Amino acid sequence: MTDKTKKKATIYDLSVISGISPSTVSAVLNGTWRKRRIKEATAELIQKLAEEHGYSANLQARGLRSSRSGLVGLLLPVHDNRYFSSMAQYFEAQVRSTGQCPIVVSACRDPDEEHQIVESLISYSIDELLIAGATDPDGVHDICERAGLKHVNIDLPGSKAPSVVTDNYEGGRLLTQALIERMREQGPVAPDELHLFGGRDDHASRERIRAFRDVKRAMLGGDPDSCIQPTGYSPGNTAHAFEAFHARHGRLPRGFFVNSSINLEGLMRFLAQHPQEAFADIVVGCFDYDPFASFLPFPLFMIRQDAEAMITKGLSILSTTRPPIMTHLVAPTLVPPRTALIGPLDALKDPDAVHSVL
Amino acid sequence: MTDKTKKKATIYDLSVISGISPSTVSAVLNGTWRKRRIKEATAELIQKLAEEHGYSANLQARGLRSSRSGLVGLLLPVHDNRYFSSMAQYFEAQVRSTGQCPIVVSACRDPDEEHQIVESLISYSIDELLIAGATDPDGVHDICERAGLKHVNIDLPGSKAPSVVTDNYEGGRLLTQALIERMREQGPVAPDELHLFGGRDDHASRERIRAFRDVKRAMLGGDPDSCIQPTGYSPGNTAHAFEAFHARHGRLPRGFFVNSSINLEGLMRFLAQHPQEAFADIVVGCFDYDPFASFLPFPLFMIRQDAEAMITKGLSILSTTRPPIMTHLVAPTLVPPRTALIGPLDALKDPDAVHSVL
């Protein structure tokens, strides 16, 4: 405002115009001035000046000196997904409320990307890191360890750092059970009428598949291997799997468990190619919640993972001194078809909304 | 690896163990060594050493010296939304491919938050900023301007910096027209049978509403004010608007235009409260694309905004020397019901996918 100069004011600028030493200015502006026995009047003077000149600390300089940066990272597999983007949303709010700066990045489920990105975050001296859904959590751990960076795994556990993950077995159990019960409303269910699509060889998929098989064996008396198709986390591959099944059997399975909302997008691609009748009587489960998917024109049971609780727990572990290396389970919930849950966006105020129309 | 020390190696460490001066080490490791006429052998030696000791530059130090940071920011209204999260996805990929570090933050559509967050990004000396969907683009501009930070508006235009936005009028026109044509398949359409919900007093909403009204007047011969309900970008408020309409008329409008996927979530909340029959014959348009929403059990026309093109254009403007202050329009596309488009995630490789099952 008062300064037309293109560059930001520094403590030296304030020092010159106030005739007070830079170290005193620094102390005043970073809040340590009482400890340094600076007179209240001096502090007020400097604060006023800083205000007038729009001073704000150069955080790179501060970070260099203190080898901390005030940055807290969240490493995601992908942004473009309601589960992970809601994590990002909660993460931002919580980190910002501690006065730190959240920085969210995605590594596309590529281990090399994960490593590179973490290295680069370390180069920026980030203070803490939440590693969500990493393909190689232990590899990332080693990198963090070497740099002395505090970190926690979220969503997919690692063996070398504390982890916070959904109780995937329980979620898988809830979902499979709900599917079978719903299918039984249409008549008896044979073991080969309930399939599973999607997921890969990671902890979450394994647990979900284990639950799926356990429940099938207990409730249906059987569990053929051919009912499991881990197509990876790719909409395209999942769509192919549905097409292949349909080509072979002339229809989709009566019931199936889709391992994530990303795989569920594969189902949408299949649907786009087929008339509504092709799936008039299917019952579907999806391990993820999406508000639109919940209203699709077939019964769709969803599992809502508690992203908020996981972020909260993860951050609280980070603020613990020497957290034990263990895996914390967070309970997911079964969401029946046609359910609209509220999400992180509901916490936002919207002052411009026009209410009068009601 | 070779070093057990907890701290990262610096150019000084490498200088000591190699007997070569820090400045030479620095030059070698930042690539300016040819310009400084360093012997090739020396360079190789240092590079080998750096490799062995897992050296990576302290970017805070570099940033301090050069008053650049290698960080490029994307300021979003919210993460938890397919439109913005796909922007984030494209943004990350594109920025990373230039060797810079993307940093994505959200400001919750709160002007104060926007200002604060931008101030803090500036404190980290970020090099460039994409401002997406800002509530107060010109306010943010002033802050950037003062700090000499290059910036571009995306999605919502500002008057003081270059902007890249969807052609909202054209999108609104396409959508309204598609709605009316579809409604006419069921019989003649009266002006008060087509409504609009959602949006607030921003450029995008105004343009969409203008198109909506123009098309209604042209095609239906009328355009009552009572058909427009800008409920803000809040699922809750939107749901209330639907409930209120339903309470008054005993049904939803035959056709309606929903201003964003966030408002569409409000419709889901309404649906959850009512039996399927309550909306057997509605025709809906939504200004945003979501792959699941597209398959909802009623005709839902969607507008897909070209996030990728907007990011690309925005970044290219940032790399221009003195870009003119103008608004670039990006054409959106009309997406008919039951369409599964591919998105940014399809660019990802997925090595672990099991294809054999096909």
Next chain:
DNA sequence: CTTTTTTGCGCAATCGATGGTGCAATAACC
């Protein structure tokens, strides 16, 4: 064998903030 040119690299200041140490001036005490 000089003189000039080129090669190769080191010196030292700098970016902005932090914090340990030390030194006056003032206040408190006997």
Next chain:
DNA sequence: GGTTATTGCACCATCGATTGCGCAAAAAAG
């Protein structure tokens, strides 16, 4: 009034990398 305590603040090294400048040794030119 002289001595000790306290208050208030300045000095300066430091964090790690960058970069203009300059100097010695080697090479080329004369």
